[in-house]
Amino acid sequence: MKQWCISGQWNFSGLALADAPPPDPGPGEILLAMKAVSLNYRDTLMINRGYGKLSGELPLVPLSDGVGEVVALGEGVTGIDMGQRRLPCFNQLWLQGEQHDESWAGTLGGPLDGTARQFMAARANATVPVPQHLSDAEAATLCCAAITAWNALDGIEKGSTVVTQGTGGVSLFALQMAKARGATVIATSSSGEKLERLKDLGADHLLNYREIPDWGKAVLALSEGRGADLVVEIGGGETINQSLRAIRSGGTLSLIGNVSGSVAEINLPHVFMFHKRLIGIATGSVADFRAMMAEISSTGLRPVIDDTVYDFQDLGLGLALKALPQGDHFGKVVVRVD
Structure with missing residues (x-):
């Protein structure tokens, strides 16, 4: 599979598209074939290790937002259908209630590998189904800004x-x-x-x-x-x-x-x-995501997406990340994966 990875150095020179073996979902995990990802200012900071020790270690797959289709189930996973679109929650360790300091070790795109890859394994209990009225590009925007x-x-x-x-x-x-x-x-x-x-x-x-x-x-x-x-x-x-x-x-x-x-x-x-x-306010728990998804399904809200949608391969993601701080966009910046 293809994935974007920061390696060698914490800057844009260290960001490159690379080949990697697809992951196998472990016990309690699902495998997602990513459909689209979106960008946050957090991602531009992370490339330069802007979160200090919370950035994690290199090599690192960047990005926190994305949506994928379930293509494999790990041992013990029930109640999730193959082919279902699911969103991996930003903080994989913050399931409900107040946030505790140790949960910062579970954030996607640093210190955990993020969504900028064609396939990713995620904790089944830290993913949520996507409202049916949303396109892949729209659904990919919900992980950080919406919550x-x-x-x-x-x-x-x-x-x-x-x-x-x-x-x-x-x-x-x-x-x-x-x-x-x-x-x-x-x-x-x-x-x-x-x-x-x-x-x-x-x-x-x-x-x-x-x-x-x-x-x-x-x-x-x-x-x-x-x-x-x-x-x-x-x-x-x-x-x-x-x-x-x-x-x-x-x-x-x-x-x-x-x-x-x-x-x-x-x-x-x-x-x-x-x-x-x-x-x-800093994002939310998995329980918060479920409640938000129910509200979005009820109201029919559709996220605002910038007119320019980037391609995952070639230079697409790098161009999108460099364009984001310029502020010329209106709405979420999306990168199409499939």
């Missing part, structure tokens, strides 16, 4: 107000999921063109944060002075204070990224006097 957005929206329901930032994968999923629940969504971006696309996806209010740098105050105006119930915080250092201003008393800031910086100075009295909550 992060789903967990970030905990408690959001009809009548809630949610603020999303930008047009990355988590933000787009958060917008779609919040609208499917009946929430009002205020979307921010620095691009007028992308704001129009967010409007097409259902955003109720649009804020260009370059034109309105004090956008937290603008959120208050749009919510009749009350503030948002939740902000999905992507920016980090340069946006977190605007986000804290935007949320209502008792509201929540779901922190999932630090695109604009890792260090921030926060007005702490503004937080504790108004009972505002800040919670970190």
